[in-house]
Amino acid sequence: MKIIVDISLQQMTLQDVTGHIVRCYPISSAKNGTGQQRGSFHTPLGKHIIRAKIGQNVPVNTVFVRRRPTGEIYTSELAANHPNRDWILTRILWLSGCEPGFNRLGSVDTMRRYIYIHGSPDSAEMGKPGSIGCIRMHNHDLLDLFERVSVGTLVEINA
Numbered sequence: 001m002k003i004i005v006d007i008s009l010q011q012m013t014l015q016d017v018t019g020h021i022v023r024c025y026p027i028s029s030a031k032n033g034t035g036q037q038r039g040s041f042h043t044p045l046g047k048h049i050i051r052a053k054i055g056q057n058v059p060v061n062t063v064f065v066r067r068r069p070t071g072e073i074y075t076s077e078l079a080a081n082h083p084n085r086d087w088i089l090t091r092i093l094w095l096s097g098c099e100p101g102f103n104r105l106g107s108v109d110t111m112r113r114y115i116y117i118h119g120s121p122d123s124a125e126m127g128k129p130g131s132i133g134c135i136r137m138h139n140h141d142l143l144d145l146f147e148r149v150s151v152g153t154l155v156e157i158n159a
Contacts, residue, residue, distance in 0.1 A: 001148060003050075003117075003155040005135060007034055007043060010127045012117075012135070014148060025145065026126035028136040033129070034159050036097075036108035041132045044095075044110045046103045048155040051096035051111055053146065060139050064088040064118070074121055086132055090119030090139045091146045095155055117155075118142065 001022070004013045007029050014022045035042030054067050063072040065088070072078060074089050095117065097103030097110035104110065119139040124130065126138060135157075137145070 005157040025141040028130040047098040048095040052094040054092035093117040
Protein backbone atom coordinates (compact mmCIF):
# COMPACT_ATOMS: atom_id res chain seq x y z
CA MET A 1 0.00 0.00 0.00
CA LYS A 2 0.97 3.61 -0.58
CA ILE A 3 -0.67 6.85 0.55
CA ILE A 4 -0.63 9.94 -1.67
CA VAL A 5 -1.72 13.22 -0.08
CA ASP A 6 -2.60 15.98 -2.54
CA ILE A 7 -2.59 19.28 -0.65
CA SER A 8 -4.09 21.26 -3.55
CA LEU A 9 -7.08 18.90 -3.71
CA GLN A 10 -7.22 18.31 0.07
CA GLN A 11 -7.48 14.61 -0.73
CA MET A 12 -5.71 11.41 0.25
CA THR A 13 -5.51 8.44 -2.08
CA LEU A 14 -4.66 4.92 -0.94
CA GLN A 15 -3.05 2.82 -3.67
CA ASP A 16 -2.25 -0.88 -3.74
CA VAL A 17 1.18 -2.23 -4.75
CA THR A 18 0.21 -2.12 -8.44
CA GLY A 19 -0.77 1.58 -8.22
CA HIS A 20 -4.51 0.98 -8.44
CA ILE A 21 -6.63 3.28 -6.29
CA VAL A 22 -8.17 1.47 -3.33
CA ARG A 23 -9.84 4.45 -1.62
CA CYS A 24 -9.91 8.25 -1.67
CA TYR A 25 -10.52 10.30 1.46
CA PRO A 26 -11.09 14.02 2.06
CA ILE A 27 -8.52 15.56 4.39
CA SER A 28 -7.61 18.87 6.00
CA SER A 29 -3.97 19.96 6.01
CA ALA A 30 -2.34 22.99 7.67
CA LYS A 31 -4.11 26.31 7.47
CA ASN A 32 -0.61 27.90 7.23
CA GLY A 33 0.22 25.96 4.07
CA THR A 34 3.13 23.62 3.42
CA GLY A 35 6.71 23.61 4.66
CA GLN A 36 9.22 21.62 6.59
CA GLN A 37 10.51 23.98 9.30
CA ARG A 38 9.90 23.16 12.97
CA GLY A 39 7.55 25.68 14.57
CA SER A 40 6.04 26.74 11.24
CA PHE A 41 2.71 24.92 11.72
CA HIS A 42 2.97 23.87 8.06
CA THR A 43 2.24 20.43 6.61
CA PRO A 44 5.55 18.91 5.46
CA LEU A 45 6.02 17.79 1.87
CA GLY A 46 7.87 14.84 0.38
CA LYS A 47 8.30 11.15 1.10
CA HIS A 48 7.45 9.83 4.56
CA ILE A 49 6.66 6.51 6.17
CA ILE A 50 4.21 5.59 8.86
CA ARG A 51 6.54 5.27 11.85
CA ALA A 52 3.91 4.17 14.38
CA LYS A 53 0.24 3.25 14.55
CA ILE A 54 -1.29 4.45 17.80
CA GLY A 55 -4.71 3.78 19.29
CA GLN A 56 -5.58 0.27 18.16
CA ASN A 57 -8.82 -0.80 19.86
CA VAL A 58 -9.58 2.46 21.69
CA PRO A 59 -13.13 3.80 21.30
CA VAL A 60 -14.00 6.22 18.49
CA ASN A 61 -13.52 9.84 19.63
CA THR A 62 -10.88 8.90 22.21
CA VAL A 63 -8.89 12.07 22.94
CA PHE A 64 -5.09 11.88 22.61
CA VAL A 65 -2.53 14.22 24.11
CA ARG A 66 1.15 13.53 23.40
CA ARG A 67 0.12 10.29 21.67
CA ARG A 68 -1.52 8.94 24.81
CA PRO A 69 -5.26 8.48 25.41
CA THR A 70 -6.40 10.93 28.08
CA GLY A 71 -9.38 8.82 29.18
CA GLU A 72 -11.70 11.42 27.65
CA ILE A 73 -14.15 10.82 24.84
CA TYR A 74 -14.74 13.86 22.64
CA THR A 75 -18.18 15.48 22.93
CA SER A 76 -19.44 18.94 22.05
CA GLU A 77 -19.61 19.67 25.79
CA LEU A 78 -15.94 18.75 26.22
CA ALA A 79 -15.09 20.97 23.26
CA ALA A 80 -17.03 23.87 24.79
CA ASN A 81 -15.04 23.46 28.01
CA HIS A 82 -11.71 23.43 26.09
CA PRO A 83 -12.20 25.82 23.15
CA ASN A 84 -8.49 26.18 22.32
CA ARG A 85 -7.54 22.50 22.22
CA ASP A 86 -6.21 20.95 19.03
CA TRP A 87 -8.29 17.76 18.95
CA ILE A 88 -6.43 14.57 18.06
CA LEU A 89 -8.98 11.77 18.11
CA THR A 90 -9.55 8.05 17.56
CA ARG A 91 -6.23 6.90 15.96
CA ILE A 92 -2.81 8.31 15.11
CA LEU A 93 -0.52 7.44 12.21
CA TRP A 94 2.79 9.10 13.18
CA LEU A 95 4.85 10.13 10.16
CA SER A 96 8.62 10.09 9.75
CA GLY A 97 10.39 11.87 6.90
CA CYS A 98 12.57 9.87 4.48
CA GLU A 99 14.59 12.69 2.94
CA PRO A 100 17.55 13.85 5.09
CA GLY A 101 17.87 17.62 5.12
CA PHE A 102 14.41 18.07 3.61
CA ASN A 103 11.95 16.38 6.01
CA ARG A 104 14.28 14.30 8.16
CA LEU A 105 16.81 15.31 10.82
CA GLY A 106 17.60 18.75 12.22
CA SER A 107 15.01 21.51 12.21
CA VAL A 108 12.97 19.90 9.41
CA ASP A 109 12.37 16.49 11.01
CA THR A 110 8.73 15.48 10.47
CA MET A 111 8.74 12.96 13.32
CA ARG A 112 10.23 15.42 15.81
CA ARG A 113 7.60 17.92 14.66
CA TYR A 114 4.96 15.36 15.74
CA ILE A 115 3.20 15.33 12.39
CA TYR A 116 0.37 12.79 12.28
CA ILE A 117 -2.53 11.60 10.23
CA HIS A 118 -5.27 11.65 12.87
CA GLY A 119 -8.97 11.73 13.54
CA SER A 120 -10.98 14.90 14.16
CA PRO A 121 -14.33 15.97 15.55
CA ASP A 122 -17.23 15.30 13.18
CA SER A 123 -17.68 19.08 12.98
CA ALA A 124 -14.15 19.57 11.55
CA GLU A 125 -14.43 20.61 7.93
CA MET A 126 -12.56 18.47 5.42
CA GLY A 127 -11.63 19.58 1.93
CA LYS A 128 -9.96 22.79 3.09
CA PRO A 129 -6.88 23.59 5.17
CA GLY A 130 -7.52 23.92 8.91
CA SER A 131 -4.93 22.02 10.97
CA ILE A 132 -1.74 23.23 12.63
CA GLY A 133 0.44 20.92 10.53
CA CYS A 134 -1.05 17.45 10.76
CA ILE A 135 -3.34 15.78 8.28
CA ARG A 136 -6.84 15.57 9.71
CA MET A 137 -9.43 13.00 8.66
CA HIS A 138 -12.98 12.11 9.57
CA ASN A 139 -12.90 9.36 12.19
CA HIS A 140 -14.73 6.79 10.05
CA ASP A 141 -12.25 7.34 7.20
CA LEU A 142 -9.27 7.12 9.55
CA LEU A 143 -10.55 3.85 11.01
CA ASP A 144 -10.78 2.42 7.50
CA LEU A 145 -7.28 3.65 6.58
CA PHE A 146 -5.79 2.46 9.89
CA GLU A 147 -6.90 -1.11 9.18
CA ARG A 148 -5.52 -1.07 5.63
CA VAL A 149 -1.97 0.23 6.28
CA SER A 150 0.97 -0.92 8.35
CA VAL A 151 4.04 0.60 9.94
CA GLY A 152 6.46 1.36 7.12
CA THR A 153 3.76 2.29 4.58
CA LEU A 154 5.02 5.02 2.23
CA VAL A 155 3.23 8.37 2.47
CA GLU A 156 3.91 10.98 -0.24
CA ILE A 157 2.71 14.50 0.51
CA ASN A 158 2.55 16.69 -2.59
CA ALA A 159 1.65 20.36 -3.00
